[in-house]
Amino acid sequence: MSYEYIKFGQEEKDFIEKIQEISGQNIYSCYQCGKCSAGCAFSNKMDKTVNQLIHFIQMGQKEKVLKANTHWICASCLTCTIRCPREIDVAALMEAVREYILREEPEKMKIADIPKDVLNKLPNIALVGSFRKKTG
Amino acid sequence: MKIGVYVCECGSNIADTVDTEEVADSVKLLPNVAVSRVYKYKCSDPGQELIRQDIEEFGLDKVVVAACSPSMHEPTFRAVLEDKGLNPYCLEMVNIREQCSWVHADKDKGTDKAVSLVKGAVMRSELMEPLDRKKVGVISKALVIGGGIAGIQAALDIANSGFQVTLVEKKSTIGGKMAQLDKTFPTLDCSQCILSPKMVDVGRHPNITLYANSEVKQVDGYIGNFKVKIKRNPRYVIEDKCTLCDDCVPVCPVIVHDEYNENLSPRKAIYIANPQAVPASYIINPDNCLGIEPLICSKCRDVCGPEAIDFDMREEIIEDEFGAIVVATGYETYPIENIGEYGYGTIQDVISGLEFERILAANGPTAGLVRRPSDGRIPQTVIFIHCAGSRDPAKNLSYCSKICCMYATKHALQYKHHVHSGLAVNFYIDIRTGGKDYEEFYKRAAEEENVIFIRGKVSEVLQDGDRILIKGVNTLTAETIEMHADMVVLATGIQPSEGTKEISNLLKLSRDMSGFVKEAHPKLKPVETSISGVYIAGTVSGPKDIPDVVSHAGRAAIRSINILAQKELEVEATIAKVNDVLCRGCGMCVDSCPYGAIELKAIDRYGYTFEIADVNAAVCKGCGTCAATCLNGAIDQLGYTDSQILSLIKALADE
Numbered sequence: 001m002s003y004e005y006i007k008f009g010q011e012e013k014d015f016i017e018k019i020q021e022i023s024g025q026n027i028y029s030c031y032q033c034g035k036c037s038a039g040c041a042f043s044n045k046m047d048k049t050v051n052q053l054i055h056f057i058q059m060g061q062k063e064k065v066l067k068a069n070t071h072w073i074c075a076s077c078l079t080c081t082i083r084c085p086r087e088i089d090v091a092a093l094m095e096a097v098r099e100y101i102l103r104e105e106p107e108k109m110k111i112a113d114i115p116k117d118v119l120n121k122l123p124n125i126a127l128v129g130s131f132r133k134k135t136g
Numbered sequence: 137m138k139i140g141v142y143v144c145e146c147g148s149n150i151a152d153t154v155d156t157e158e159v160a161d162s163v164k165l166l167p168n169v170a171v172s173r174v175y176k177y178k179c180s181d182p183g184q185e186l187i188r189q190d191i192e193e194f195g196l197d198k199v200v201v202a203a204c205s206p207s208m209h210e211p212t213f214r215a216v217l218e219d220k221g222l223n224p225y226c227l228e229m230v231n232i233r234e235q236c237s238w239v240h241a242d243k244d245k246g247t248d249k250a251v252s253l254v255k256g257a258v259m260r261s262e263l264m265e266p267l268d269r270k271k272v273g274v275i276s277k278a279l280v281i282g283g284g285i286a287g288i289q290a291a292l293d294i295a296n297s298g299f300q301v302t303l304v305e306k307k308s309t310i311g312g313k314m315a316q317l318d319k320t321f322p323t324l325d326c327s328q329c330i331l332s333p334k335m336v337d338v339g340r341h342p343n344i345t346l347y348a349n350s351e352v353k354q355v356d357g358y359i360g361n362f363k364v365k366i367k368r369n370p371r372y373v374i375e376d377k378c379t380l381c382d383d384c385v386p387v388c389p390v391i392v393h394d395e396y397n398e399n400l401s402p403r404k405a406i407y408i409a410n411p412q413a414v415p416a417s418y419i420i421n422p423d424n425c426l427g428i429e430p431l432i433c434s435k436c437r438d439v440c441g442p443e444a445i446d447f448d449m450r451e452e453i454i455e456d457e458f459g460a461i462v463v464a465t466g467y468e469t470y471p472i473e474n475i476g477e478y479g480y481g482t483i484q485d486v487i488s489g490l491e492f493e494r495i496l497a498a499n500g501p502t503a504g505l506v507r508r509p510s511d512g513r514i515p516q517t518v519i520f521i522h523c524a525g526s527r528d529p530a531k532n533l534s535y536c537s538k539i540c541c542m543y544a545t546k547h548a549l550q551y552k553h554h555v556h557s558g559l560a561v562n563f564y565i566d567i568r569t570g571g572k573d574y575e576e577f578y579k580r581a582a583e584e585e586n587v588i589f590i591r592g593k594v595s596e597v598l599q600d601g602d603r604i605l606i607k608g609v610n611t612l613t614a615e616t617i618e619m620h621a622d623m624v625v626l627a628t629g630i631q632p633s634e635g636t637k638e639i640s641n642l643l644k645l646s647r648d649m650s651g652f653v654k655e656a657h658p659k660l661k662p663v664e665t666s667i668s669g670v671y672i673a674g675t676v677s678g679p680k681d682i683p684d685v686v687s688h689a690g691r692a693a694i695r696s697i698n699i700l701a702q703k704e705l706e707v708e709a710t711i712a713k714v715n716d717v718l719c720r721g722c723g724m725c726v727d728s729c730p731y732g733a734i735e736l737k738a739i740d741r742y743g744y745t746f747e748i749a750d751v752n753a754a755v756c757k758g759c760g761t762c763a764a765t766c767l768n769g770a771i772d773q774l775g776y777t778d779s780q781i782l783s784l785i786k787a788l789a790d791e
Contacts, residue, residue, distance in 0.1 A: 005590075005608075005610070005615070005617040005618070005619045006559065006561060006588060006619060008559060026583050028582050028583045028586060029579075029582075029583050031567075031579075031582065031589075032591065032612050051612070052612065052613050055610075055612055055613055056613070058588070059588070059590075059610075
């Protein structure tokens with residue numbers, strides 16, 4: 001498949017800038033060592049690893065970022081943030097991607113649509129996380 | 137004759153696998169052995185003192201020390217003998233550590249082997265004779281070959297210590313590759329600005345004789361006494377008369393490529409390499425000029441006010457003598473046209489690292505504006521391909537060229553400084569930033585200057601209309617990439633220069649698999665070579681960045697000064713000796729000597745003139761090749777004569 005790999009049109013530039021603005025992180029600090037993915041408890045549930053997601057943001061690959069499930073799987077446990085050799089707050093970057101999506105699409109998650117029996121089984125932390133993600 | 141035998145335990149290094157007491161006892165009863173002892177650390181001060189006391193008490197005239205390798209402590213024990221007035225060559229070291237205790241596990245067998253070795257050494261030592269170290273005079277002048285930053289630094293360091301230096305440079309000016317660079321990493325210092333003061337220093341230093349446009353053609357002799365022939369090619373411009381007025385250049389009708397600008401701009405047949413050139417004088421290239429044999433044009437001579445142009449200048453051979461030689465013949469960039477898939481040489485906007493360096497330079501072909509060669513447009517996307525030639529043992533260079541990661545990063549960063557809106561993409565295999573502040577420089581390029589780094593090697597570069605299409609990969613995301621660029625810069629690897637090959641052949645220096653000159657020891661003798669008195673400085677021994685070259689050259693200078701500062705040098709005594717009566721002058725030894733230490737000389741015998749072999753003590757390294765080659769057994773190696781070796785073998789075989 002051939003395509004112009006690095007996309008730095010206005011749309012992509014805005015996307016990168018927004019992610020950096022929300023997270024307060026320099027996305028280009030990442031040198032792709034992969035330590036965040038290596039230590040992530042949920043790496044095996046993610047369709048793109050954490051460092052891959054960051055790499056896509058670096059390259060302006062907005063569509064691939066939004067399509068991935070990585071940032072939704074992230075539980076913000078902060079292991080990646082603590083361990084990052086470049087002092088990047090990786091969890092904040094994941095949060096920033098979630099927020100970017102939710103700001104674009106506020107009805108991404110409707111609490112009312114969750115069946116009551118499922119809602120009862122959900123751990124509190126999951127609900128708090130969901131609300132935070134929605135309202136952030 | 138009285139022999140003292142000393143067996144060292146080396147803590148547990150030897151004692152664990154060798155019964156040292158048994159070894160000492162085994163030789164006690166041999167005739168001529170006056171004393172045989174064991175000691176825990178023979179090399180310690182009390183251990184040495186014991187030998188001194190025994191020499192006095194027993195009147196020893198030979199000493200056998202069974203301990204570690206002679207390369208470790210032979211000098212230590214030789215000094216002990218000298219202290220007590222014995223000849224240092226009356227010492228025999230037996231290696232019962234590296235070649236016995238360390239390589240064996242069975243103590244009985246280890247002990248047996250040590251006993252045999254020590255017995256052999258005692259038998260051999262009976263036949264040992266005192267030897268004299270010969271002395272040779274030293275010419276306290278150094279020759280530096282190559283006028284790049286390495287040669288410049290070595291020459292200045294030697295000259296500043298008060299010794300005379302002759303610096304020979306093939307090109308019309310000194311400065312080398314560094315003079316072509318725009319800026320240096322990681323500080324972005326202007327290369328010319330930091331180099332030219334050193335060039336000027338060389339030009340005016342009272343202790344430095346500079347021969348630019350010259351080549352070393354012949355080197356004979358040995359450490360302390362090298363005889364050298366230097367060919368000075370004609371410059372056709374008298375250096376002292378040339379006032380750099382530039383009147384000659386506009387009238388010259390011949391236009392050729394300018395090598396200083398990597399052929400990206402034109403120059404005339406009469407030119408000066410760059411404004412900072414040292415010697416500061418124009419030069420005529422005889423291959424381009426129409427005025428030299430036959431004289432068709434003499435326009436430059438007609439306009440030259442100070443009459444500095446002399447078409448009749450001829451090459452000149454200078455013969456001189458030197459005590460030490462520093463080889464600083466440097467590198468050249470890899471011929472990247474060999475990598476067909478990158479299209480260098482067929483696609484105009486695919487350029488080498490050094491070409492981009494000239495494009496960036498304010499005194500370069502584009503006056504410091506980043507313009508691409510094909511149409512002069514300012515490129516909006518530039519791709520930098522790392523490892524162009526390097527780390528490719530299949531078809532190109534096998535090694536890492538060391539400087540390219542940094543200079544490609546520097547190029548990308550400089551491009552971003554010139555074209556703020558531009559896109560700079562580096563394709564790399566690994567980023568190697570081994571050097572002070574280098575990692576920070578890379579971080580700055582990525583974090584602050586928005587230089588994009590993609591891990592993966594580009595496989596193909598194609599022309600696509602007036603743009604360039606590259607086929608690459610992102611190995612971190614496992615995606616193939618096709619993208620367009622306006623210009624591609626190849627981070628060209630480096631290889632030994634032609635001069636390095638020529639001079640190492642001339643001096644018989646050994647070279648490694650890649651063609652770089654081999655050091656005497658990769659860690660501890662980084663500037664020494666296989667030839668005593670010849671030192672290497674800079675990239676002649678492998679890829680180096682500028683600070684490494686400067687330190688390397690400084691050490692080469694120090695090692696040269698070590699020689700120059702001595703009035704005379706002692707040479708090793710264990711050298712080849714010819715028996716004049718047995719030698720029949722066949723010359724086989726002359727051919728077999730790897731150091732050129734043997735010559736045939738005429739002697740007068742019974743009224744007839746014979747030719748026999750003659751060994752130059754200063755050049756002979758005592759390798760023994762000639763002794764093994766001689767059909768008549770006319771050559772013996774002192775300290776290792778046939779009779780000594782045979783008695784050693786006899787003892788070893790006597791079980």
